[in-house]
Amino acid sequence: MVLRRTKQKGNGTGRGKKWAIISLAGILWIGPVMGTGGFAPLNWTGGSVASAASAVKLGEEILTSGAILMKYRYSTSSGTALADVVRVDLNNPYVKLDVMTGKGGQFTTRQSTEGMAKETGAVAGVNGDYFNTSREGAPIGGQVSDGELMSTPSDLSGMYAFAVTKDGTPMVEQFTFEGTVTAEDGSSFGLAGINKAAYTPETAGGSYSHSNAAYIYTSAWKALERPANSSTTPTEVLVENGVITQISENAALPIAVPENGYILRTHGKAADFVKQHLAVGQSITTDYKLRVKSTGKEIDPSTLQMMIGGHTILVNEGKASSFSRSVSSIGGTRARTAIGYSKDNRYAYLIAVEKNGSSVGMSLNELQSFMTSIGVWKGMNLDGGGSTTMVTRDLGNTEADLTFNTEYGTEQRSIVNGVGVYSEAPQGTLKGFTVSGSKTLLIGQTGSYTLKGYDTYYNPYNIGKTSVTWSSSNPAIISANGSTVKGVKPGTATLTAKSGSAKATMKVTVLGADSISSLTAGSGTGSLGKGTTISIPVTAKTTDGQSVSISADALKWEFIGFKGSVKGNELTVSSVDSGAEVGYAIGRYDGFSAVVTLTADGGSSMWEDFENVGYDVSFTTNAQGVTGSAAITAGSGEKAGSKVLQLDYDMTGGAGKMYAYAQLNGTSGKTIQSPATGISMDVLGDKSLNWLRAEISDADGKTVYVDLAKAIDWNGWKSLSADLSGLNIAYPAKLKRLYVVNVEEGQDERAKTGTVGFDNISLNAPGTVSSKALKTGTAQMSIGSKSMNVNGNKTVIDAAPITRDGSTYVPIKYILDVFGGQAQWNASAQRVTVIRGGVLMDLTVGDKKFVLNGKRKSADVAPLVLGGRTLVPLRLVSEQLGLTVKWEQKTKTVTIQS
The missing domain is CATH 3.30.457.10 (Copper amine oxidase-like, N-terminal domain)
Known part of the structure; x- marks a missing residue:
């Protein structure tokens, strides 16, 4: 069998070249299995995992013909978890599953789930196999796409893979690989695998996967090193169109793999075979197959539509299964990704459990119970934690976008592969519309709404100059003038767009005071002085957690202690009342209020700008092996010409939960004399995804920890602020440390080295701004x-x-x-x-x-x-x-x- 690169075709959605690949990531496969029975789940007591909770379906929406997105609420021991499930009908000819891979369909490139979905035209997708984050970026498990075996299962025990045959039959099994390379003289040598990163085998013996072994690398492997850190010196053979064109003894070929061939990478006994039986100009053939470990059944990869590797089995015959290998490195309550299928083999389930501000995540036991409750007959675990990502395409849209926030917000981890859902349907006729626009308006606010069309297969349809009529179910709440809608009074009404038999509706809520939980205007403070102009953009947070931006002049303003005006998002002080030491601008919206307190010093004071520091700054840590430095240094970029506090850290030699502290004034800290309701500072981020905190010791000796950023997900300077009002700090207090935390859970997902910086630390104390009065x-x-x-x-x-x-x-x-x-x-x-x-x-x-x-x-x-x-x-x-x-x-x- 000659390996070749193939093009996958969809329904004109722009899918590019793809390789199907099998993989499994490194950190998770170092632990051996226990005998033949595997590991039991955490807190395993035998039998299925019992749960008093059940999955509550919150809603569902069609993605394309044969695929729907369902959202569930599930009660766990830690609270409420949300799970998103894409159900794919494997009997529907207009939809199929396939594997998305890196950038350009190649290994060693890595890309976000959303990036891979957009590149390949997927209507939905989830992150896929595990991979060793310290290696070049290739899956550990097996991967197949359109009958092409792109990567082979690694020699690791208890690792499962999900596959679908070309006739639509799903499987969740352990697979092994068998292959040979045959010379023109009839001699043959066994193949150890295809497109594999270096790893430690678990059953074949030996410490090095590539020792005395032959591997094939195709053009799906982009990196020139095949593979990195193999601890072996290769002899490589270039094969083009089935003919040997180059042989490099004891040295890698300094070329990328051409699309019309592959490189046979050998070492030791395999290299001896090359020297004895292969020569330039001779023909060479390969043959290989997969085998189901439990039954011994041979699988020709060309009979598979797709295959992706994973980790432990989770569900078998509709019940929670004992784990097939150690799960100690993937324990805890986290975001989770899984895949499985129904008892009748009709449906495949792509499952993503959220962990964010709305969801607490799940343990593996809870994930098992959830999967059985929604009808999974057999299923396995995919890479979870910070990698867990789902993207879906809304009706009428042309691309899939993030379905929910990841553990790091909107930040998506770059991964090696994922499972994509693709439409195979032809272009249909116009079936309906979707309305895009704000679902919430303020009284007097106008919003512009747009339409997108979808066809009979629920794929995008260009509506062009289609004539559309817009109407409101209750003009007293919202009025519609074409696609421009205005909020009239609090309440909810239905906006309808109609063209012929196709129509779309959207419920639009006009917010009243009862719908608002908070209303903030800018920083809430400013300077009291004639002619002063203050930026006061208003943000309303609704009782259901939404944030709505409001133009400040949409509020009715009252001024105490001064005369002024508000235009757009700016407050201007025209005059100050005689004797006034403090002024208040009160913005009211339907009776709800936002306040801006104005004083001579603006209510906010510069506490430390690091220009003239008269105390020691030092580095310290909690963990042996963690090193770093903290110092006042010259700023760069936008901070050029000023001094900043710089914290450098290296946690590669540490273990467990690791901290890197910039310590102020030895162990004493710097004093915060007066009560403060907020702290703000400029922070240089390193996009390490580590946690950023401050430590304060108050007058009662209590230690208070302040979260500055749950994840450092930016590069360059950024202004941060934190609320201190609810922390019950007794003053005078001391700021002792600014620091970076690399927590143990999901540690492989965050950088262990980096540099952060701090500048312009200000304290906000509106509660005491008018103390003179x-x-x-x-x-x-x-x-x-x-x-x-x-x-x-x-x-x-x-x-x-x-x-x-x-x-x-x-x-x-x-x-x-x-x-x-x-x-x-x-x-x-x-x-x-x-x-x-x-x-x-x-x-x-x-x-x-x-x-x-x-x-x-x-x-x-x-x-x-x-x-x-x-x-x-x-x-x-x-x-x-x-x-x-x-x-x-x-x-x-x-x-x-x-």
């Missing part, structure tokens, strides 16, 4: 008494405090008169706005929810109106304003201090 002292009030004792002096008040259901209510005006601040009453909204320092609270009569500096909060009590006076819960308001409250039960007296 605030007052200190003690006030006492008694239940039912219209008098108040302030610093020993008695004063009359016109409304007495009361108690109701165990809570004390007071007229807030008198508290603010004593300690500084102000209150505003909006009779129509029944809302009282309380301001003190950098704190702004909106409380509504009868509503236990309140807004604190743009964030919705909940309380146990609500304001009330009594005798024409609005009374607020004393403890709730006082504590938010930085006051302390003490209750004396015997005298029914409240003491308030600042």
